[in-house]
Every structure is written in structure tokens, then in C-alpha cells.
Amino acid sequence: MTTATSMPEAGREASAENRWLRAYRQMVRIRLFEEQVNELYTRALMPGLAHLYSGEEAVAVGICEALLVDDYITSTHRGHGHCLAKGASPDRMFAELLGKEAGYCRGKGGSMHIADPATGNLGANAIVGGSVGIATGAAFASKRLGNGRVAVCFFGEGALGQGSLYEVMNLAQLWKLPVIYVCENNLYNEYTHFSETTAGTILGRAAAFDLESAQVDGQDVRAVNEVATRLVKRARAGEGPAFLQADTYRYSGHHVGDINREYYRSKQEEQHWKTDRDPIKLHANWLLSQGQAETAALDQITAEARAEMESAVKFAIAAPYPTVDQVEQDVYA
């Protein structure tokens, strides 16, 4: 285990904070993290690929806020949001994105493979649907060891095309495992609308295995959190797996370089989601209307998150690369 840095977990620290303000903070942190990623990428400071989570923040935050720190998650190539929401530190995340030794994987994983045992993050995965077995196996181990942990398997609707998902859903239901399959339906399998790739309904797939299932507005962090809390409680009580369809939207392209998108979706559609369905705006409006926060408090959260992300980027840029002799380390345990 590395202990290269010990930046405080900004989100987790604010334990006294109102839970909905905290959810707001977490979503803003993810949004601003991704803004920095976009900046790093377009300035050619970041090698490789970047798949941004912007627009989908309410899903990761609504769910991870219903989990305990040692509950497990598995994540995807679009995983920065899950990783932050589960409690990882942005400085070590940025360091990983830049291939630096201080990164969560000592620079060997990169954006698509960040893993953080301290927060139960079994890892992002660059194979679509590649982590469904791992999440289900973690739930198997939890049940067998009796440690009460729940596993959440995040995947996009693109993974609905992968057969192994259905294999493990079958196993999880047969064995009543504490795993929750979270389908983040952001409407697009890369550059293709999901209606062109998905026969039948999404929840029909869960129904085939008689899984407890729900569909939720993935732009509404409170709604996501409410249903997640119920499914997590159920799983922890030994009542078995569940399937959650969270309807959401990917603001950016499939990856940062996916600029000209009009051949698969319109600018009007993107604008509609950003204007009318933005999870952060929607939640801010609710907080203000309920008198749970003043505008100044929300602005302060944004300013703090921005400062945190800027500082984390600085840390990562200044951090050293791994020395070349590390290339053969950790092939075997």
C-alpha cells in the first residue's frame, strides 16, 4: 500500500454538513474535477483517453452516499465520478491520470483503471461490462465472510449488450448475493443511440431473473439516493441483489476528442439537458427553495471545490513520474 500523499478527503470530512448540501458538494466536486480533466487533455498535458462523467453526477453521488466506506464498487471507463463519490482524493486521482507515481495505481492504471482499496473501489474497467463478475464475486465473498458489505456494479447501458452481465445476474439471484447492478443509461453506446442497440426494455432484463428493480431519474440526486438507500438496506439484510436503471445524460462526447457529434445527436438535445435537466442546478434550486442553503453558501462550496481541484492538479503536475525500474514491479504479487 502506498502512502504517498494524505490529502484530506474533502467530501468525507464535512460530516456535520447537511446531507443534501454534502450531496451538492460532491456533485460540484465531480463537475469541477472533470473540467480540469478536459483542460489537462486539451492542453496536451494528459496522455491517453479521457471519458468525462459530467452530467451524470447525481447517479454516482446519490448511490455512493447510500454506501459505507468499506462497501465495494466497480466502475467503468467513465469512472472519475464513481471514484470521487466513493471518497477518493482528487490529488492522487489527477496524479494517476497523468501517469505519476503518486497516483492511486502508481501511474500503471491511468484514467480507465483507477482503484482505491481504502474506499472499496475495486477498480474502473476499460472492458465494457468487464467488472460485472468482479462486483458479483465481491458480493459472494461478503456473504461467505459475513462482513455485511454490499457491492455496487456501475455500468453504462452499452454493457447491456454483454452476455456476462446476464450470467452474473442469474448467479446473484440464485445465491441471493448483496450486489446492486446500476445501469447508467446516458442514452449513447459510444456514438450510437441505445435504442439502436437494445431490444426490449432495460428493466425487462432484470425481470427475467426476477430481480428487485427500479427506474429512477438519474438527474435527481435525492431520488437516486432514496432508491439506493432502500436497495442497499435490502441487500445488507440478505434479501438479495437488485437492478437500478438510472436515466441520465452524458454532456460531453464519448471521450474528450469526440467533438463533432451532430451525426448522432443534436446540439438542441445537449442544450436541453444542460439547461433544464442539469443535476447540480436542479439540486441547487431545491436547496434554495427549501431554505436549506443560501446562494452564498452554494457559491462557497463551488469556490472551495474549485480551489481543491486546482491545488490537486498542481500537485499532480509537479509529482514525479515513476522510475523506469518500476516497469516490472507488481506483475506478480
Place this chain on the structure above:
Amino acid sequence: MSERELTFAQAVREALAEEMRRDSRVCIFGEDVAEAGTPFKVLSGLVEEFGAERVVDTPISEAGFTGVGVGAAMTGLRPVVDIMFGDFLTLTMDQMVNQAAKAHYMSGGHWRVPMVMRTTLGATRRSAAQHSQSLHAWFSHVPGLKVVLPSTPYDAKGLLKTAIRDENPVIFFEDKMMYKLKGPVPAEDYTIPLGVADVKRKGDDITLVATSSMVQVALGAANMLEKEGISAEVVDPRTTWPLDEKTIIESAKKTSRVIVLDEGYGRYGVTAELAAVIAEGAFYDLDAPVKRMGAMHVPIPFSPPLEDVTVPTEETVSEAARKMCNKT
């Protein structure tokens, strides 16, 4: 040492039972592993002793339950995943190659996958092209995996116990034709390290480097050659990764002639790698080019006379050795 003899299948079963008694984290996943004890009856009796929670029958979902094995290994268990026929490994490739093999490295050394995958190899059971392949070379190619190929009951038990205690994903290939082979297996606890070859027979004129099913073939050929005055050494690497290059090269240097034998396909296969290791390490001590013998480069045919010519036999190996020693 005890004179007790066990079959290869009994040795495998005993290794599993001992490790399951020793460590409650060890569990078995697979198709018909519980009451059925697998089609080869290798696991008979284990579910009765350890219960269905630890000897877990799965649906016919190789990719699914292999993935569950990977995740369970990362989070505190030590699964032994049973893939009934080595041909079905193709269904597990993403889980083994992209997930199990890389989790430790990709996470910068954080996650570990202490998992064993037991499976089979070998032709000549009249099982045709989808139940007869020897695909261990595929896994030997991938960094992060270890590959074990026992050839005797003694090795099977000692190597399997080591594999279960290893912190990495290990693929353990059992030759289906060898399950009834008997050999001495001490009752005392013992393990055999991975990456240590075993000289199964000493000799001076030629080295037969042989794996798994081909070890018995090599020993048979060596007996035939002995009667003709050719002294053959038989070296069994026992694991293709890690590979004991030193023992193989030393034997090649000593005898100066080498045939490498493996039941996988020769092209881009284990024999190609072993031949390259010998060429790099012993070239100036060799009196002849290294000869490779493996499965013919065809899908395994069903018809017995066709199938029988696809794999090396004692006769074809001894013939090749005679030629190499200029004693034809």
C-alpha cells in the same frame, strides 16, 4: 517417504481437501463440482465434507462464475474455479486475461487475485475438436498468470497445494488421460515450488523436455531407447510460467541434443518457446537443431485413426531421437 500410492485424481482431490481444511477461505466453483464431483469424479466427497457453501455448483456460465471467482479472490476468498474441459477456457478469456492477470499490476500492486483455475488438456479420448485441446500456451503468454502442468500424482498434489497458497491467478492443467495413473504420494504435508523443473530420468545422450501428458510418452520413449543403447534424459518443467530455464539449459548443454514435447500446438506454442530458450542458452553446446514435437496443426479429429496421428507417441518420439543420435 511413505510407499503409499494414489491415482492422479486422488492426489488432486487430497490436495484440495487438505487446503480446504487448512484454510476456510478456500472454496470451489464450477459446473457439477458438488454431488456429481465432476464428470471425472475428481472432486467426489468434497461437498460432503465441506458443504455446498464451499463446494459450489454453478450454472453453465464459465465467464460468469470465473468472474465471480476473480472478484471473490480480490475480496478475501481463495477460490478454485473448475473449468470442466480446457476447451471451455475460451469462454473465460476476458476474465482471465483482462481482469485476473492485470488487476494487481493495474492497481499499482493494491489488489491481489489469489485464485486457481483447474482445467484439463489432452486428446485421444475420442472427444473431437471441442473437448480435446491443450490451450495452456495461451495463458503462458500473458504476464500476471502462472501456468502449472503436473505429470504425476506426486507433482499434482504438491503443485496444487502451492498454487492454492499462491497470491496470484494460477491455471492448473490436468491431463484427462492421466486421472487413473498411479504413483507414490506421501501422506505427509508437502508442497512443490512453482518454477522448479524436475529431471524425471537421468541420461547422457539426448534430452527430452516434456510437459504434462508428454512426460509419460517421453519416459516410455526413453525406455525404448535404452534398449538400443541411447541414454535419454527426461526434463519436466512442471510449470510453463514461471519457467525453470536453468535446468532445461543445463540438460541441453550436457546431452547436446534436445527434443521438446508438448501436447499443445507447436506453432507459436510451448515447444516454440522452449526451443528458443534452449537456442539462446545452449546454442554453442548443441550438436543438432532442437526438434519440436506437439499436436499436429489441425483441429482434433474424431475418427480414431485420424486422432491418433495428431499427437506424439513413444514410437514417434523414439524414432525422432534415434535420427537425432544418428542411430537409425
